[in-house]
Amino acid sequence: MAFDINGKAALVTGANRGIGKAIAESLLQHGATKVYAAVRNLDSVQPLVATYGDRVVPIRFDLAQPETIAQAAHTATDVAIVVNNAGVLRKAAPLAEDAIAALQFEIDMNVFGLMRMAQAFAPVLKANGGGAFVQLNSVASLKSFADFATYSASKAAAYSITQALREVLGAQGTAVVSVHPGPIATDMAQDAGLAEIAEPPALVGEGIVTALKDGKFHLFPDSTAQQLGAAYASFAANVVEANLTEA
Template sequence: MTFDVNGKVALVTGANRGIGKAIAESLIQHGATKVYAAVRNLDSAQSLVETYGDRVVPIPFDLAQPDTIAQAAQTASDVDLVVNNAGVLKNAGPLAEDAIAALQYEMEMNVFGLMRMAQAFAPVLKANGGGALVQLNSVASIKNFADFATYSASKAAAYSITQALREKLGEQGTLVVSVHPGPIATDMAQDAGLGEIAEPPSLVGDGIVTALKDGKFHLFPDTMAKQVGGAYESFASNVVEANLMEG
């Protein structure tokens, strides 16, 4: 399966800044006719509206409030592409006093949030011909970083769910892409102390457009990600993307 964003309607969660904003911009620049900017504060997407006019439609969305996910699926009933970018990160190692609380929070947002998004939008995408779902995971979903151990664990779980979604949504003609960025220049990366090695978020936005067009499941968009992806490629193609049940 492949997917061309030109002429399509998309929804991007957390589209008001950082990677989410870059994704929304890339989709519009590559021909998307409309992008729903799913954000907690509608005013935070105003700069996108000022730049792109009515091609950007802000709608209320908060991973912490499941009812807003269901409402977003009702409002954006014409979407062909859903990009689940929103997520959270806690700087917690496995021995930190708040490690369990951090992991519980990150699992709720990064994993259960993905599952709620998929459950809400799968019927919408099916009704609109299949379309595509893009999940923002991380290199931390493959390699655990001790200072962000709980975040890495939550992203590993999200990546596992994304693999299942690839199979299940594929049955209805929906292409699934799992995105694994390294340090990207966002507020999250800055807060995590990764600002000096972070790369532009446009790498993610443009990479998603290309991965969709090429029908690729994995996307490793930046320098660190490409290093991880290169080493992971054989396992990804021969195990993750293979149907082992066929022998």
């Protein structure tokens, strides 16, 4: 299901830095009329506002406070594209003392947060003609890494929910994109010790615009992700994106 951002209003969570900021900039550069920058600290969006003026509208948003998700949907009633970029990472191996606590936190933010976003914005997108819903997953949603086992598990669950959203939201005319970046140059990558192999966040923003125009469900934006995506392509096409209920 193809979607062109030109002339549309968008909302991007975590738009103040890293991947979220790059996504907001790509949407604006490709003709978005407005981007709601959904962030915890409204002042953190000022660099975007300084560049793009009133095309950037900061709104308060915190995955840890579900009421802010509902309020964002109540405020941004004109959006045609929602990008759920915000997420968390706790570096925890499965036998670590804090592994269960880390997983509980990541599930709440990365999975329940996704579900809350979809439930809040699905009616808005439907009312505005269908639009698009973009979820930032990760290569870790397809391949677990021992040092990031709990994060990988949360992203695998988010990817599973995203697949279901593709079907459910597709029925109302909403395009869905599942984004699977590898190491991207962000604070999260720095904290994870991946800075040396990280690639520019702009790859994700530009990749989303292209994936939407091409009607693609999966996006593997960087070289690490593309290597994994090439190996995964057959399964993605023949299982994940196939209608297995047909005889």
